[in-house]
Structures are given as structure tokens and as C-alpha cells.
Amino acid sequence: MICKTILTVLMLMTIGIAPVLLSNRSHSAQAQTAANNKPTKKVNRYACPMHPEVRSTRRGKCPQCGMTMRVVKAEAPPITTPIPTPTPSDLATASADTGGPSASTSSLHIPDVEVYDQHGNRLKFNSDLIKDKTVAINFIFTTCTTICGPLTATFQRTQQEIIAQELSVQFISISVDPMTDTPERLRVFAAKFKAKPGWTFVTGDKAAIDSILQALGAAVAVKTDHSPMVLIGNEKKNYWTRTYGLSSPSTLFKVILEAANK
């Protein structure tokens, strides 16, 4: 019975979100193509659309993904996928019909469930960690082998930079394996990557964590499938964007700065 409900919710969410995401992607792609097609003689540098750090002086394929390199201006913008802010009318329909498929238009309705941080403290996810803050969220698990290391190291370097610039940004790493990741394990993991205060590692009951992952669009069936996505948001301004977590700390820093200055 519960399974069925979850499945239905899952399906609704997927159906609801997919067009939003798709339309987004095509929008940004169109915008990019439009920008790139402008005949400007000054630009003579090529970059991969997927890997902005891959540059070349001549046309060719990206050595990493094989995509055709495109002409870019001197400074390529970081690849991000903005999530549309809901208009007041969207919110009205969402609140009038909570839980229905229309709620997914405001694709970030973050549940205020009870979670634990790496020190074993109980927190309310939304009100303690997200509300009124600029946040950067990634998704990890402590027994992870491949991407969590680089992902977390990038986060750590970015946090250093944020602290150096005296900005106030809440860093959050959410465990996608709450059954294994006890607060104790998270503490060890956080210490390994020298996480400073202001960086919270989150675990909790599986149901609570699952609801968060669902809401943030990071739910996966198998933990090793978790994506190297970083979600960056400014809750006050209701601005949210996604970026690739394995890009360089400076890129990540730029995206966070942009969100903070909204």
C-alpha cells in the first residue's frame, strides 16, 4: 500500500518535472547556439559544450566526450541548469492543490523533515539548514569509492574560498545511503576532508532522507548511481540552480557568488 503510494508519487513527480527540465535544457541550449552563431571575427577559441575547461585553438572533438567543440567568447559561462522560480500564481495553485502534480511546478518544495548532522544533533532540514540562506548542496555516501572524494574535496576548497571572502554560505552534504551512514561515520568523513563549521553533513531516517532527495531531484535507485550534481540556491530570493560538481572550485565559487548576490 505504502509502496504503491510512493510509486505513484514518484511517477507524478517524474512526469511533472520532466517537461520543466526538458524545456529548460532546450532553452539554454538554444540560447547558447544563438550566442555562438553570432558572426564575430574576434573569437577564435573553441570549447566543449559539456566540459567548459576543455579549450582548443582549432575546431575538433572534445577529447573527453567526443562532442564537437564550439566557438566561445573569451570567458565561457559555467554550465548550470537554472530551475525556474515559481510565479505567484503557480504558488497559489500549488497551495490550493498540495501534493498534486501541479506542486512540481515549484520544483523545490523542500520538506522540513527531521534529520541528523554529523555531530548527532537533530535538525529540521528546511528551517535549520535552508531557510533564508544561500546554500550549496551535494550528495555523497561515506562508503563511496569514486566520485565522492573529488566532489567533497572540491567542496572543501570552495568553502575555504567562501570563508576567505567572508561570505555566509551554508554547505550541505546529504548522504544517499542513510541506512549505513550514521552521524559517527559522517563525522569521520567530514574530518577527513577538513570540513569547517558551516558545512553540515546530513543523514537520518531513510524515509526522511528519501523525501529530501526526491524534492531536490537527486533520488536514485542504487547509491552508486548518484550524480555528481551540486545544487545551489538562495532561499530568500527563491533562486535555485544546478551545476556539475566535478568542475573546478573556482567555477563552483562563481556560481555560488551569483546565487548569493541575487
Added chain:
Amino acid sequence: MYSPSLKRKLFFSGAACLILFAGKAGSSSLAQESSTAPERRGRQIYLQGTSQSGKPIFAYLGDDSLEVPASTLPCASCHGTNGQGTPEGGVNPANLTLETLTKPYGQTHPSGRKHPAYTNRGIELAITRGLDPGGNRLLPVMPRYSMSREDMSDLILYLGRLGKESDPGVHDAKIVIGTLVPARGNLAEMGNVIRAVTAGVFADVNAAGGIYNRRLELSVAETGDTPAASRANLERSFDVEPVFAMVSNFIAGSEKETLSFSNQKEIPLVGPFTLYSSVEPKEGSRVFYLLSGISDQARALVEFAIKTPEIKDGGIAIVHSQNELNKSVVEAIQQQSKVGGWSGGESFGYASESFDAAAMARQVRQAKRHGVFFIGNAADALSFMQEADKAAWHPTIFISGPQATAEILKVPPGFDRRVFISFPTTPADQSAEGVREFRAFSARHGLPSSHLAAQILAYSAARIVVESLKRAGRELTREQFLAALEGLYEHQTGLIPPVSFGPNRRIGALGAYVVTINLKEKKFEPASGFIDLGRTK
């Protein structure tokens, strides 16, 4: 027509080829032998990202602004201990075995990246600059590393062994499993029984063809007179012939020394004999207990007490003989009672050599405690109850099983069915099939009828090792063996409660039964079913 100089050149290149092939043949036979010192150093760099020389190794990510110690991003974390790579989140780490890297016709990766064969210099460039032999950049997730020339050459040497090494104790035709048993003194008989039972289980497996064509071989170490001597014996015995895992080690009294051996040498240990099934160190411990120790049984008693109507919140006293091990038991009781919504209970410590039972009974009575957890030896508990009886005061007494001996049956009549004792397993756990199998096993190997409890534990532990070895598969590594153990869920042995392990769980049957003393019939009576702490969390 060849000119003499060309002839000479051909001859030389032929000779060079021969030398090369000789080198190849040498290296392939080397795989069977034990590794050389440089390879062992390289192994440490590969697995842990640290150098034996103590020289720092750094990893750089992204635009090089990110420098971290290589120990946070060692090669093995992405490429796996076998070098095959562990795909995750859309990232496919390359296969690092030397055969793959040096394929003479080069490689084409799924991403379309192409490059010729790696040479040592090429590998070095990939590690330090992130470039493949075709001049392409590697994935951005692949860090670049800085290390000394010596470390680099050790690491490259180790790549030649990657994926060909088998874990200690694993041979082509046998797996060596160790055990530690008492061989002298009054425990010798019990030690012999444990050894005979374990050997019997292995003999049965071998008679049926072994595990994936490997025989199980038991290697026995003996306990010493002191904990340090036991540890030294373990090191001596298992240095000569390394063991893959250990089973049923008799560690009571030498827990600290012998368990640290297991964790330091990374040797899994299943079913050690001890009354204190503690789980230190918790994270990644290689020790798997079958049954709950004193602390967890005390926790099960708390769960039971919470459901006992006459004991209300705050009504418990914890009387304990003061020592290091009991301290953790007291903490476990307090913690569990808080989890159950109680305020924790008041603790009354005493020095074991000068126990004044009368004074203690008076003190606890004045504190108006109706439930008493007694953590100490049975004689102390008995005198406490006798003193309480003199004052016509009969609180409910809770005793963690391992501390209750037969003496406890002498309690004054006023305590009839007021004394509750925990047991990690009772005959109720023995299924008809389990008992039949065990009887047949006992008869087949001519085992004595003495030390039946030890026999049952050793038998269950050995069977769990066999089951996990089967689940781990033919490509046997300790990593896989541990994963197989952690995968056991509600595993029925037929003789003890179902056993479950997990990444955060090292006690198989976590919980206990509670029994009470029926003084009229002079026997123990069950007071609860199995109180499963694994479920209540």
C-alpha cells in the same frame, strides 16, 4: 644481400627481444611469488596514498588550485583494489592493470579517447600531468599527483602486480583459517573441543569438495599465560603461515591485545569467545560476534524492565563493582533507559574487594529504588539479596546473564520470580533440524558431550565462515568476505538465534532472552521471547 653491419643490427635486436621475453617470463612467474620490497611500498601508495619514506604525496584537482593529501584520494578509491575501476555517477575509472595499459595496439576508451600503449614514462605523465600517451587530457576527476621519483617507480612497479595478488591465506587449492585456543591449564579441555569442532566442520566441507575447489585448512595458535603472550603467539603462528581469517578465537581476558591484532593486520575474525562483545573500534571493525555480550544483554534487560509495570521511571538503581569493563555496562544501561524514555537510573559503585552488602542494601533502599541492576559477580549479588531479605525488602533484581552462576539459585524465598537474568541464547533457538544435524556431526567426529555451549558456538561460527566464503565467490578477497558477512541477514544456524550483520552491525544475534528464577521448582523459567535490539535500533 645484407651488409655485415645490418646483420649485426638484426642479431642485436633479436638478442634484445630474447632478453625482453626473458624479462616477461620472469615477471609472470613472479606473480605467484611474494612481492618484493619496492612492490610492497608501491602497494601502500596505491592503496593508501602514503609513502613509506614519509615523503608527502599530494593530489591536485581541477585547475590545480585544489591540493589535498593523496591519502584522501588514493588510486584504489576509484580504480579499486584489483585495478579494474569502480564505475559511479557516470564516471568510469580506467583499468590500471599493466596488461591493459601496455596493450601494444593502444586503447580506445568508451568516450572515444584513443591513445597508444603506455610506457613507464607515459604512466608517469598520466599520474603527474593528467595526460595519456596520445596527449589527450584524462577525465577531470582524475587528480594529478606529486611524489618523489622513488615513490613513482615503486608505484609503477606495483601496477605490474595489480589484480594478480591474492590475499594472505588464499592459495590455489586451499584457504587457511586460523584459530586461537587455550591448550594448557583448566581451559585446555574446552580449547580442544573448540579446535575439534572447527576442524570437524572444515573436514565435512573438504569431504564434499571444498569451497570452489579449495580445501579449508585450520591453523591453530595457542593462548599464552598473559594477554601479551597470547598476542605474541598469534603473531608468531600467523606470520609463518598467514591466515585469511580467524574463527572462534578464545579471547576472554585478552580482548584488547588479540582484537587489535585482528584489526591491525586486517584479518577478519568470526565468533570470538568473550563475555564482552564490545564493538571497538566500531568503524570498519573486522571482528564479528555471534552473540550479545554483557552490555547488550543488560540493554535487553532494560527493554524488559521498561515493560515491567511495578518499575516506574527513575525507579532503577545500578549497583556495580567498579572496574573499566563494568563502566561500559553501566553506561549502556543508562543510555538504553534514556532511549526508552526513562531518565537513566542512579548508579551505586562499590569496590569489589571490600563489598559491604548490608550498607549497600540500606543505601539503595533509602533511595527508594524498586528495580536493581546488579553488575558484579554472583556471590556479591547473592549477599546483597540476603541483606535486603533480612530487612524484608524485595526489589526486582536484574542480572546480565554471563555474571549469573549456579550460586544465584540460593536466593532467599522472598525473591521468588523477582530475579531476572538475561541469556543470549536458550534451547528454544535449537530447531529440530539443527539439533539432528549437530548430533550427526558430533557422532561423525566422535566429539565429547562436555562443553556443549562452547561446541554450539564454535560449530555456528565455523558454519558462518563457510557460508560467507561460499557467498564471497572464487575470486576470494578479504574485502569480499567482509561484504559477504555484512550481507548475512536473519541467517539461521539452527542452534542460536538468527544472525544478522551489517556495515554498522558486528553482533549477530543482538539482544537477549530474559528468564526468571522459580524457587519452588528450582529452575529457570522464561519471562520473555528474544528481545531483539537490532530492530529497536
